[in-house]
Amino acid sequence: MKARSAPDWQAYCEHRFVRDLAAGTLPEPAFQHYLKQDYLFLVQFARAWGLAVYKSRDLSEIRQGLDSLKAIVDVEIGLHVNYCASWGIDEAALAKLTASRATLAYTRYVLDAGMSGDLLDLHVALAPCIIGYGEIAGWILRQPFTKHEGNPYADWIAMYAGDEYQGLVASELEWLNRRLAGVDEQRMDQLSTVFGDATRLEADFWQMGLDLA
Amino acid sequence: MKARSAPDWQAYCEHRFVRDLAAGTLPEPAFQHYLKQDYLFLVQFARAWGLAVYKSRDLSEIRQGLDSLKAIVDVEIGLHVNYCASWGIDEAALAKLTASRATLAYTRYVLDAGMSGDLLDLHVALAPCIIGYGEIAGWILRQPFTKHEGNPYADWIAMYAGDEYQGLVASELEWLNRRLAGVDEQRMDQLSTVFGDATRLEADFWQMGLDLA
Amino acid sequence: MKARSAPDWQAYCEHRFVRDLAAGTLPEPAFQHYLKQDYLFLVQFARAWGLAVYKSRDLSEIRQGLDSLKAIVDVEIGLHVNYCASWGIDEAALAKLTASRATLAYTRYVLDAGMSGDLLDLHVALAPCIIGYGEIAGWILRQPFTKHEGNPYADWIAMYAGDEYQGLVASELEWLNRRLAGVDEQRMDQLSTVFGDATRLEADFWQMGLDLA
Amino acid sequence: MKARSAPDWQAYCEHRFVRDLAAGTLPEPAFQHYLKQDYLFLVQFARAWGLAVYKSRDLSEIRQGLDSLKAIVDVEIGLHVNYCASWGIDEAALAKLTASRATLAYTRYVLDAGMSGDLLDLHVALAPCIIGYGEIAGWILRQPFTKHEGNPYADWIAMYAGDEYQGLVASELEWLNRRLAGVDEQRMDQLSTVFGDATRLEADFWQMGLDLA
Numbered sequence: 001m002k003a004r005s006a007p008d009w010q011a012y013c014e015h016r017f018v019r020d021l022a023a024g025t026l027p028e029p030a031f032q033h034y035l036k037q038d039y040l041f042l043v044q045f046a047r048a049w050g051l052a053v054y055k056s057r058d059l060s061e062i063r064q065g066l067d068s069l070k071a072i073v074d075v076e077i078g079l080h081v082n083y084c085a086s087w088g089i090d091e092a093a094l095a096k097l098t099a100s101r102a103t104l105a106y107t108r109y110v111l112d113a114g115m116s117g118d119l120l121d122l123h124v125a126l127a128p129c130i131i132g133y134g135e136i137a138g139w140i141l142r143q144p145f146t147k148h149e150g151n152p153y154a155d156w157i158a159m160y161a162g163d164e165y166q167g168l169v170a171s172e173l174e175w176l177n178r179r180l181a182g183v184d185e186q187r188m189d190q191l192s193t194v195f196g197d198a199t200r201l202e203a204d205f206w207q208m209g210l211d212l213a
Numbered sequence: 214m215k216a217r218s219a220p221d222w223q224a225y226c227e228h229r230f231v232r233d234l235a236a237g238t239l240p241e242p243a244f245q246h247y248l249k250q251d252y253l254f255l256v257q258f259a260r261a262w263g264l265a266v267y268k269s270r271d272l273s274e275i276r277q278g279l280d281s282l283k284a285i286v287d288v289e290i291g292l293h294v295n296y297c298a299s300w301g302i303d304e305a306a307l308a309k310l311t312a313s314r315a316t317l318a319y320t321r322y323v324l325d326a327g328m329s330g331d332l333l334d335l336h337v338a339l340a341p342c343i344i345g346y347g348e349i350a351g352w353i354l355r356q357p358f359t360k361h362e363g364n365p366y367a368d369w370i371a372m373y374a375g376d377e378y379q380g381l382v383a384s385e386l387e388w389l390n391r392r393l394a395g396v397d398e399q400r401m402d403q404l405s406t407v408f409g410d411a412t413r414l415e416a417d418f419w420q421m422g423l424d425l426a
Numbered sequence: 427m428k429a430r431s432a433p434d435w436q437a438y439c440e441h442r443f444v445r446d447l448a449a450g451t452l453p454e455p456a457f458q459h460y461l462k463q464d465y466l467f468l469v470q471f472a473r474a475w476g477l478a479v480y481k482s483r484d485l486s487e488i489r490q491g492l493d494s495l496k497a498i499v500d501v502e503i504g505l506h507v508n509y510c511a512s513w514g515i516d517e518a519a520l521a522k523l524t525a526s527r528a529t530l531a532y533t534r535y536v537l538d539a540g541m542s543g544d545l546l547d548l549h550v551a552l553a554p555c556i557i558g559y560g561e562i563a564g565w566i567l568r569q570p571f572t573k574h575e576g577n578p579y580a581d582w583i584a585m586y587a588g589d590e591y592q593g594l595v596a597s598e599l600e601w602l603n604r605r606l607a608g609v610d611e612q613r614m615d616q617l618s619t620v621f622g623d624a625t626r627l628e629a630d631f632w633q634m635g636l637d638l639a
Numbered sequence: 640m641k642a643r644s645a646p647d648w649q650a651y652c653e654h655r656f657v658r659d660l661a662a663g664t665l666p667e668p669a670f671q672h673y674l675k676q677d678y679l680f681l682v683q684f685a686r687a688w689g690l691a692v693y694k695s696r697d698l699s700e701i702r703q704g705l706d707s708l709k710a711i712v713d714v715e716i717g718l719h720v721n722y723c724a725s726w727g728i729d730e731a732a733l734a735k736l737t738a739s740r741a742t743l744a745y746t747r748y749v750l751d752a753g754m755s756g757d758l759l760d761l762h763v764a765l766a767p768c769i770i771g772y773g774e775i776a777g778w779i780l781r782q783p784f785t786k787h788e789g790n791p792y793a794d795w796i797a798m799y800a801g802d803e804y805q806g807l808v809a810s811e812l813e814w815l816n817r818r819l820a821g822v823d824e825q826r827m828d829q830l831s832t833v834f835g836d837a838t839r840l841e842a843d844f845w846q847m848g849l850d851l852a
Contacts, residue, residue, distance in 0.1 A: 043484070043485055043488065046479065046482075046485075046488050046492075047479060047480050047482060047488065047755075048480075049479070050476045050477065050478070050479025050480040050481075050482070050488070050491060050492075050495075051476065051477075051479075051480040052476070053472065053473060053475070053476025053477075053479065053495065054329060054473050054474075054476040054477040054480055054537075055329050055476075056472075056473060056476070057329075057403060058469070059469055059472075059499075059503070062469065062472050062473065062476070062499060063499060065476060066472075066476075066495060066496070066499050066500075069476075069479065069492060069495070070492070070496070073485075073488060073489060073492050074492075077485070099836065101741075101744055101839065101840060101843055102740075102744075104744055104748050104836060104840065105740055105741075105743055105744030105747070105748075108744070108747035108748045108750070108751040109743050109744075109747045111480075111747070111751045111754075111755075112747040112750045112751055112754075115328075115750075115751075115754055116267060116268050116270075116331075116686075116750075117331055118329075118330055118331045118334075121331075182397035182398075182399060182400070183397070184395035184396075184397075185395075186395060187395070190270060197738065197743060200740065201740060201743060201744075204740055256697070256698055256701065259692065259695075259698075259701050259705075260542075260692060260693050260695060260701065261693075262692070263689045263690065263691070263692025263693040263694075263695070263701070263704060263705075263708075264689065264690075264692075264693040265689070266685065266686060266688070266689025266690075266692065266708065267686050267687075267689040267690040267693055267750075268689075269685075269686060269689070271682070272682055272685075272712075272716070275682065275685050275686065275689070275712060276712060278689060279685075279689075279708060279709070279712050279713075282689075282692065282705060282708070283705070283709070286698075286701060286702060286705050287705075290698070312623065314528075314531055314626065314627060314630050315527075315531075317531055317535050317623060317627060318527055318528075318530055318531030318534070318535075318627075321531070321534035321535045321537070321538040322530050322531075322534045324534070324538045324541075324542075324693075325534040325537045325538055325541075328537075328538075328541055329473075329537075410525065410530060413527065414527060414530060414531075417527050480755060481755050483755075483829060541754075542693060542694050542696075542757075543757055544755075544756055544757045544760075547757075608823040608825060608826070609823075610821040610822075610823075611821075612821060613821070616696060
């Protein structure tokens with residue numbers, strides 16, 4: 001799928017937002033705008049895992065969706081709120097946010113792809129986010145221009161490059177590859193469309209940060 | 214799929230309701246109860262084709278769902294209302310009906326299978342109805358005990374045995390077989406479960422007629 | 427709503443299955459059949475709370491759905507598996523069960539009511555289960571024929587009559603009453619239909635136990 | 640709702656794309672890009688009316704959804720294809736289009752609002768499109784800078800200002816106002832959020848035309 005959407009995938013993973021974040025030169029307001037919208041994204045992401053539970057055909061699929069849902073709601077949202085606070089964004093501000101267009105676009109695309117398709121469509125629509133962030137963190141580590149000392153975004157990089165997140169990526173990849181092994185050509189075409197659309201919408205999420213839009 | 218659910222499929226297709234209807238000995242109240250609930254069934258069936266339109270990935274799938282939706286809402290419901298009138302059930306009575314359990318069970322099963330799965334799950338859940346009625350009509354014609362002259366249910370048999378309905382069955386079968394050709398074993402297991410469940414719930418729909426429940 | 431569906435509500439709450447269970451005279455196979463199907467019910471119930479998460483408009487609604495989902499998947503299903511074991515039903519048997527019609531009917535009705543309506547429809551469709559079991563346990567305690575000593579079903583009664591479950595019922599009732607306070611007549615009619623249908627389907631779940639069907 | 644989203648509503652209705660179209664100065668590639676994406680929009684719009692049929696509680700709601708669905712699939716898409724042809728865009732080109740971000744954003748927002756909410760949420764999410772185009776056509780007619788003679792977009796203006804489309808707007812408004820009369824404050828807040836989001840996403844659809852993005 002990455003091969004089929006190669007230009008879009010590269011444009012997403014190596015987006016200027018990512019480059020500037022790696023170099024530590026990303027303007028702080030851009031990062032703060034991104035952080036705020038990422039909070040709204042997490043709320044919709046929780047809805048997507050609720051949808052995964054609904055779409056489950058057995059208890060093991062339910063448990064998989066529930067684990068992801070708990071990770072978001074019980075852990076990540078709390079961490080995100082704290083991290084936002086360290087950037088001067090308090091919880092009251094988060095509660096009053098208006099969703100940016102890029103946030104609405106990607107989150108609703110995922111939810112509709114998952115609802116109108118099946119569980120595999122949902123995971124594929126989430127892949128640019130889940131798998132992508134893992135790749136992006138790895139890519140950042142390999143770039144010569146990446147700055148570690150004194151980079152205000154070092155924590156962000158460390159989190160997505162860390163073992164915990166990379167383990168989550170590996171297990172999602174394993175699940176996806178297992179499921180994708182059984183699909184025929186026509187289904188692969190459908191799923192590649194979902195993957196390509198979602199990748200472009202994730203790139204827009206970076207652009208939104210730069211544009212403060 | 215029929216082979217995998219053979220006992221349930223036979224129990225449905227050769228149900229006592231069907232046998233008595235073929236022989237012309239089915240009590241009229243049983244048939245009238247069936248007709249009334251079938252009206253409520255058609256309304257939910259229309260919702261299922263609305264769902265098929267929502268689930269579509271392109272315009273040709275949308276048109277297929279819309280054709281079925283129009284067939285139900287613009288043609289079949291009207292014919293059904295007229296046919297009910299010929300059995301002494303007027304439209305005011307139809308509007309006030311309470312859904313029987315068997316009606317709720319089959320219709321909601323179809324809608325949930327279609328919503329939680331994909332378009333193929335939806336068609337498979339509808340197959341015992343669409344394909345089944347075609348087979349049942351054919352089976353009735355081949356039985357020695359089937360009575361044509363003076364059978365109060367002759368019109369019903371003629372409709373489902375007729376070229377128009379059989380053509381619809383053939384085209385649905387063709388679509389299903391084309392789609393099923395591309396699925397792997399695990400998917401076939403899932404779809405067979407849906408088919409088996411739906412077959413048992415359709416058999417209950419006949420039983421509901423006999424039980425006046 | 428209970429008043430509008432009074433005969434159905436009473437038929438459900440004071441069903442012969444409930445009476446015989448209270449008196450300790452319910453045949454064990456009936457209870458075992460009920461327990462097995464209740465396991466399948468819990469799995470679908472988990473899907474319903476996943477749907478509630480999907481249907482949420484904010485984080486507090488998401489947390490409410492998630493709490494219920496965790497209660498089912500992380501606690502109740504485990505307790506149920508243990509309780510089944512104490513009745514001679516092992517986990518391997520649970521994994522191979524075929525859903526009864528009454529199980530399919532009620533669970534899919536709930537899921538479709540929740541999907542096609544909104545979060546309130548979903549809660550109302552679940553109310554005969556959540557609130558109903560609380561009322562039934564209270565009703566059992568008040569009956570002169572209820573047997574406590576030597577009643578093989580004493581644990582079941584104690585669980586639903588206990589403070590933990592009754593607290594859950596109270597908080598669900600509080601939520602429902604708050605939401606229902608704001609709805610107009612037409613909406614109340616819709617919701618009462620959902621409540622009435624769900625009540626009848628829950629009564630069928632008891633009957634399924636008696637019929638071993 | 641328009642009052643609550645006044646700046647967004649005005650920004651949408653009086654968008655530069657609309658102004659330039661009224662004045663006849665809109666670059667043709669901008670209009671052609673808009674036309675192409677509007678084709679993809681219509682396909683998703685058809686899915687939304689399929690969803691409306693699924694969400695229906697009775698036959699009259701089903702018929703309302705079906706009428707809109709037929710209007711799109713049996714009439715409007717054909718007219719749109721012909722109109723595109725008159726602008727040099729043939730059907731083969733339409734079949735190969737990739738959806739723009741603004742197209743994905745608005746269409747999926749509508750579908751998710753309708754799926755996660757109820758039929759009223761769906762209609763409210765569609766209102767900026769259905770009602771908005773009617774208002775925009777009326778606004779264009781009242782502007783001093785609007786050019787009729789020799790305006791390449793005169794047909795487009797005439798269609799939306801025409802009696803047929805304005806009648807459709809009036810009947811949708813009437814339905815919405817009837818439904819909205821019965822909702823309480825909290826529900827109105829929810830629906831206003833949907834309306835505001837959808838309005839901003841519709842404004843983005845104009846901007847997409849200007850940006851050729």
